[in-house]
Amino acid sequence: MSQSQLVVALRANSAALLPVLLVASSVNEARPSPVINIRYEDTALLQEGDKAIVQFTGASGTPVYGTENAIKELRATYPFLKGKDEKQEDSWLSELDSFAPLDFKALEPHLQRLDKHLTLRSFIVGYSLSAPDVAIWGALRGNRVAAGAVKRGALLNLSRWYSFVEELCPWTAAVVERLNAAAKEKKAAKSKEGASYDIALLNTEKGVVTRFPPEPSGYLHIGHAKAALLNDYFAHEKYNGTLLLRFDDTNPSNEKMEFQDSIVEDLALMGIKPDKTTYSSDYFDQLYQYCIQMIKDGNAYADDTDKETMGAERMNGIASKRRDATVEENLARFEEMKKGTPEGLRWCIRAKISVDNPNKALRDPVIYRCNPAPHHRTGTKWKIYPTYDFCCPIVDSIEGVTHALRTIEYRDRNPQYKWMIDALKLRPVQVWDFARMNFIKTLLSKRKLTKLVETGAVWGWDDPRFPTIRGIRRRGMTVPALREFILKQGPSKNVVNLDWTIFWATNKKYIDPVAPRHTAILKKDIVKATVKGAPAAAYTEDKPKHAKNPAVGVKKVAYSGSILLEQEDAKSFKQDEEITLMNWGNAYVRKIHTSGDTVTELELELHLEGDVKKTDKKVTWLSTEGQEMIPVELVDFDYLLTKDSLQEEDKLEDFLNPNTEFREDAVADCNVAELKEGDIIQFERKGYYRLDRPYAPGEPAVLFNIPTGKTGGK
Template sequence: MSDKPANFLTNAIDADLANGKHTHIVTRFPPEPNGYLHIGHAKSICLNFGLAQQYNGECNLRFDDTNPEKESQEYIDSIQADIKWLGFQWAGEVRYSSSYFDTLYEYALHLIRNGDAYVCELTAEQAREYRGTLTEPGKNSPFRDRSVEENLELFEQMRRGDFDEGRCSLRAKIDMASPNMNLRDPVLYRIRKVVHHQTGDKWCIYPSYDFTHGQSDALEGITHSICTLEFEDHRPLYEWFLDKLPVPCKPRQYEFARLNVNYTVTSKRKLKRLVDENVVSGWNDPRMPTISGMRRRGIPAAALRNFCDMVGTNRSDGVVDLGMLDFAIREELNENAPRAMCVLNPLKVVFTNIAEDHLEMVTAPVHPNKEEMGNRSLPFTREIYIDREDFSEDTSLSRKKFKRLVMGDYVRLRSAYVIKAEEVIKDDQGEIIELRASVVEGTVGANPPEDIRPRGVIHWVSASKGVKATVRVYDRLFNHETPDRGSDDFMQHLNPHSLEILENCWVEPGLEVLPPESCFQFEREGYFCIDQHDSSPEHLVLNKTIGLKDVWERKTS
C-alpha cells in the first residue's frame, strides 16, 4: 500500500477486498488509437496504472480500435511510448478490442436470438428524428418488431457486405421512452467497408464503443473499470449488456472528473487542426499539451506524475490552474537538474590583462546542493560572452537596483574571476559590439581585496571554447484562459509570441555530446533540454522548458 491520500476509488477497492468480492485488482487503460495522448490522458494513465501498483494488481493496455477510418499504427506506437516514458508497464501483451470481434459478433447473435436486438433500416437522419429529445420520448423504429429469423438473416447479410454503408445497423432493443438517451435503442453494429489496421479486410461491420467496452472489460477480468464523468450516463447501458450477455464476469464502472487545465485545449479534433494547419510543427511540438510534446519540451515524467497526484481524484469537475503544473516541473527540475551556463544574447568581453592564448580551467559544482553529483570544469579564456542585459553603461545605476556589470565597476563571473568593465567598443550605428575589461588576479574561489566590492554574480561562456546553439523559447500556446469555450473559434486565442528562436546562443562545452532530452538549469535563465529530434553534436538545439519563476504575462499583440 502507498501513503497517497484515500479517495472514493481507493475506498471502493478497499471495501471490495475486505468483503471478499475481489482478491486481485485488475484495471485497464483503453485509449482510442486516433491521435496522440494529452495531459488529460496522463491523469487517467497515472490513475489506472497507479491503482494497480498500489494494490499489487495489474493494469491492461487495450486499444479501443473500433473506428478504423481514423486509426493508425503511428498512434498505437506513440501511445505505447508515452506510457513507458511516464514510468508504467502494462500487464502481459498489448490488447486490442479488435481481438474480441469474433466474440462480440457472437454476443450480438445472442442478443438477436433473445429478442434484444434488431436490424434497423432507418437512415441516420430518420434515426435522429425517432430518437426524441431530452424532454420528449423517442418512438419505436418501424423495423423494431422484426422476427428473430429475419434479424439473423439481415445481420448475416450485413456481415457478408451485401449492404452499402449507412443502409442499416444493428440496434439494441431497450426503451425508446427512457429518460437516459443512451438507452434509446443504441447502435451495436454499423457497416464500414474499410480495412482495419489489425484485422485487415475480415470485417465490414464494426461494433460501437458502448457495445465493445464493457464486454472487453469482462473478457479481460477487469475488476474496476475507471473512466471519466462523461461516461456516467453510459453506465446503465454498460450494465445492461453485462446482464444480457453470457460474459465471464461483471466488472463495475466508476467515473472520475477529467483533468481540465486553463490556457489549454485537449480536444483531439482541435489538436489535429493545429497540426493540419501548421500552427505547430506536429503532435510533439513542445507547445502542445500532448505527452510527447511535454516530453520534448523537457518536462520530466516524475513532474507530470506528481502533478496528477497533486490534482487528486474526485467526482467534481473543475479547471486546474496551469501554474500547478509549472510548480511541479520546477520542484522536480530544481531538485535534480544539473547546472550549466548559457548566454542567450551574447556580448563579447575581451580581457586586456591576460594573454591571448590564456586557457585556465575553473571548477563549478554540477548541483549546488548535491555534492554527490560532483563538479564540472569550465574553460576560462581571454575572450568570453556575457548576456547583453548583464551590462550597462549607466554609471548612475545603484547597486541595489542593478547587481550586474556597470562601466568602471566590478562584478564576479560565476565560479571564476572578479572583473572590471573598462571600455566599450561600438559599431557605426552606436551599438555595443565588444566590451574591454580586466580580471582581478587571485579572485577565483577567493574574496577580492577589501576595496573591491563586486555588484553581483553573472554567468558567462568562453568565446573560443564554448558551443554555439539554437535555443527555442516557448510560451503558452493560447493567451486566453478558456480558449475552447464559448462561441469564439479557439484559433482566435493563439498567442503570437508562443515561440521565439534564438540562433546565436553560446553554452559551456560538453553539452553537445550529451544524449537528447538531457535537462539543465541554465543559471539565472531557467530550465532547458536538448531537443530529441533536431539536435546533434554538430548543431545543438535546446528547448526552454520553464523559467526559474512564473513571469508569464498575457500578450495579446
C-alpha cells in the same frame, strides 16, 4: 578500522547500492559493518537522468560520492565482494547508470548487451559472485521498467542470470523488503499531501482487475496518462491486483499500428507494466454472437434512419420507424451488414432500451455499424464493428475486470453500461468515475489534435506544444514528475481546469538538483569586453557542473583577457561600478563604449579580492579564447490556444494562437558540445533547457526552454 558511515537518498541507480550494503552489513566478520543511514525523503527509486545522491565516508574519513564509488569503497572493505578481474568489474560498475532510466527505449540496448554477455556465463565477471552481480541485480530490481522486461522472459540469458542470483543469494529477499518499504513510505508521504485514494471500491478482498482501454487512433496525451496511472495504481500498488491493457480497436477508419506501438512505448516509459495486453478485435466473433442474441431477445433492432434524423429523434424522444421490426427482419439486415453489401451499408444496429428516457444515453444507442475499411489487425474479415458502448462492458465482463475506472465524461453512460451486462446476463463490473484533467489553453480532444497534425499547424504528435506524453517529454517533463503530479490529483470526481504552473513547478523539483549548469550568451548586440588584470595567456579550470551536487561532475571553464557579455547586462552598468563575473570574481567597469543606445565595447579591471556578496550585478560571460564556443538556438513556446477553455460552439481556427514559437541565437560554453539529445541542463540566469538536437559542425545545438512554474507556459 573505524566504522564506515553512509548517507543515501534512494534515487536513480542507488537501488544498485542497496543489495551491496545489505550483504556487507550481514557478513559475519571481525570488521564492523557499515552504518547504513538511508534517508527516504525522496524514495522515487529511479529518476530520469538523475545521478544517485550518495555520500559515503569510509575508513579514511574522506567522503566519496556516487553509487559506483561507494560500491568500490565497500568492495575494498569486504574482499568477498571482489572477484579476480577488478578491471572488468570496474568496467561493469561504471555502467550502472545505464540501468537507471524509466524509458524502455533508453534501457533496451543496455539490457540486450547484458543478455548477450551472459550467453555462456553464470556470473557477469569470472566464475564467482562479485560486486557487479550484486549491484546490477539491485539496479534491475529497483527499476520497475527493467524488472518487468526481465521477468517477461524475452531476454532469456538475462532472465536466467537474474533468477539464478535470487536463488543463490538469501539477501535478495531483504532487498525486496527494503525497496517495498521505500515505496510504501513514499505512498504514505504522498497521501498526506495529495489526494485521497480511499474511494470505497467494493469486493476488493476477492481480487482487483482494472483495465486501460485506449483506442489506437492517436498518441497518448496527459489525460490518457491519468487514466493509465490511476488504473495502474489501484491494480499494482493499493490492491496488488492485475492491470489489463486492452486496445479498443473497433474503428478501422481511424486506427493504425503506429498509434498502437506508440501507446505501448509511452506506457513503458511511464513505468506502467500491464500484466496482460489484449484487443477488442480478439472478441469480434463473440461480440457478433452477443449482438445476434440481443436481436433474438428483442433487445436490439436494425435501423436505416439517416444520421441527422436519428439525432433529432433521439433528442426529442421520438421512436424510430424501424423500432418494431420483427426479429427475422432485423437478423436479415444484420447479415447484409456483415457482408458489407450496398444495402448493408445503409443500416446500423441499435439497442432497444428507451425512446424518451431523461438520460439521453439510454435512448436506443447504436451498438453495431457497417464499415468496409480494412482493419489493421483483422484485415477484411469483418465489415461490421461494435461501438465502444457495446463492446466495453461485454469485454470487461469476459476478461474478468472487477473495477472499471474511467473519466467522468462517461457518467451518463454508466446506466447504459449496466444495461448491456444485464441484458446479456453477464458478470457485473463495478464502475468508478474520476474527473478528467483539463488544462487552460490546451486541447485534449484527439479529433482536434489530429486536425492540427494533419494541417501542419504543429510539427507532429511529439510537438513540444502538444499535451501528448511525447510532446511534454520533448519539452522537458521528466517521468517521475509526471507520475507525481497526476497521482496527486487522485481519483476525485471534481472537475477543474488546471493551470500548467503547478505541473511545471513539480518538474523543477526533480531537475534542479541534478541539472548541470552551463553558460549561454545571446548573439544579438553581443558585447566584447577586455579584462585588465587577467593572465596574459588563456587557461582553463575544472569547475563543478552543479555547486550543490558534486556527483553531477565537472566542466571546463576558460579564462582570458577577452570575454563576451550580453547587451542587456552591459546597458545596466555604470562607470566604475563593481560587478561580479560569475565563476570568476569581481571586476570594475572602467570604460563603456556606446553607439546610440547600444553598448559596443567594455573595459573591465579585475578585483578578485572583492566581496561577491556586496555586488548588485552578477553576470554570465564567456571567454573568447581558450575554448571553442558552441552556437546554440534557444527555443521557447507559448500556448496553442488564446482562450482558456473552448466551448462546444467555438471554432478551433478562431482561437489558434498565430505566434507560438520564439527562437534566439546564442553562443554557449565548450562543454555544451558534449551534450546528448534529451539532456536537461540549466543555462545560468536563463532557465532550464532540454537538448532537442545536439551540436554538429555547421549545425547549432537546439535547446527547448523548460517552464518552471513561474509563468506557466506550454
